[in-house]
Amino acid sequence: MPDVLVRNIEEKTLNNLKKRAERNNRSLQAELKSLLELYAGPELEETKSMVRDVYMRYKATGKKFSDSAEDLSKDREG
Known part of the structure; x- marks a missing residue:
């Protein structure tokens, strides 16, 4: 499976994503993958x-x- 690298994320955004991942009992990577799949789902x-x-x-x-x-x-x- 391909990897994606996202550069220059604002510290506040990264912290919000980490908090979101924690609330959902996921790693940061799993949370980001979930969000990407949700927003890039079918048209x-x-x-x-x-x-x-x-x-x-x-x-x-x-x-x-x-x-x-x-x-x-x-x-x-x-």
Whole structure:
């Protein structure tokens, strides 16, 4: 797997990242990797396409999605 080197990070930024890593029980490297993967994840159109594909596969089974609003109303009633 390739490595990335980031130079000249402000001390305050580095300290904030270290604190964040500690709160998440991660090393600094693991925290940075997690943040990069989060922010460099799939674009909106790619995500929509993935959801559409899953929906079409589910729909092809003949099953139907329940009405979540109706389900929530029932849950709240009792």
